[in-house]
Amino acid sequence: MAQRNHFGQAVDEALAAWSGAQPLPRITLAGQYCRLQPLDAELHSHDLLHAYSQAQDDRDWTWLAGDRPTTIEEMARWVAGKVIDTTVNPFAVIDAASGRAVGVVAWLAIDEQNGSVEIGHVTWSPLMKQSVLGTEAIWLMLHHAFACSYRRVEWKCDAMNIASRRAAERIGFTWEGRFRQHMVRKGRNRDSDYLSMLDNEWPLRDAAITAWIAASNFDLQGRQIRSLNSFHEQF
Template sequence: MPEINVYGQTVGDALPDWKGASVLPRAVLEGRYCRLVPLDADSHAADLFDAYAQAPDDRDWTWLASERPTSVEAAARWVTGKAADASLVPYAVIDQRSERAVGLVSFMAIDAVNGSVEIGHVTWSPRMKNTVLGTETVWLLLRQAFCLGYRRVEWKCDSLNEASRRAAERLGFVHEGRFRQKMVRKGRNRDSDWLSMIDDEWPQRDAVLQRWLAPENFDEKGQQRKTLAACLVGGRVSDD
């Protein structure tokens, strides 16, 4: 708990045992519905190009830094750039049913000294929409980060990207504020919304997510029986 120091000032919680978080390895994260594998152009570019090509237009790319790849070669260059970036831990999302890459995500803004990391470069394809894959992907990343000693996991999005913010809040991230004129993205101003989940919150969030992800929560068509909100003990049931 906060303390009063010798000068009569209120100071933050003491962390006498804090030694920093562990390195986030580029290692496979295995789930029930998907697995996350280290991103590789040779293995994933063609699948990702095909997955993103299922969309009828580019609306899913409006708030992203990148443009939708127009060829397998363009997808390979895009993937290679992320895979070669030492500041990222980038993953391809592999659908366990098809064994094909259907999306991309990364750990970024990695600060092991202070125990903070961001989930970013979130680029889902139409093959992930209205499926369990997006939720399980984020749960796998959260589990990995908190297991390795991170105290804080961040989610950031364009303030106008309401779908991204709603998705983060549905998963249990807490909105912290808005950074005005944070960047210029595709020639336009971007105000950025910041959200986070911290280690004290993780056990409860983990339990809710695991209840939602359980096989018995889905019917034979893969449709949820209970919403994530309904899986929150004592929570208000609503449509997600």
């Protein structure tokens, strides 16, 4: 809420109690259908190679920085590259039913001082599609970030990657704008769409997602009974 300072200028609300967010520890985050485990080349490379090889082609990698690894050596290097990157805090998505790694997601742009963090490197395999796993994985990330006092969680995607933007909006992220000529990716220009979710929005988003992922919202074939959007509208 806008306020006035002693010069009569409009300024934003004061945060007298703000002292920064907490560090995001590298711990396992457990849900009903999946858990997020700190990414490890030795533990997860074979599972991820199998999971990503289920795709009929490489269309899911069009907007990613790298290409799909096709050998165990390539996969181990791809995973290790994320693990040793000090700007990234990566997780493997473990399917609770099979116990196998089926995707990757990470924290990026961790800014404890300002309470901002990004969810990125979202690399789902075909084994996660048309399932609750992707939604629950992002819910676990959001829950952890806001529990650690972050004020803002960001989602960025290639402006051409409509599926990524729609996935973020479905979960409850708000589109903020487009950074034109933001970067060069695989020899092409990339405009980037920016979306975010704020701490004061989280309680209602949390209520909607929690209701959606409840076992009672899925039939015996694993099909949703109510859409996530219907729960957003309810809450």
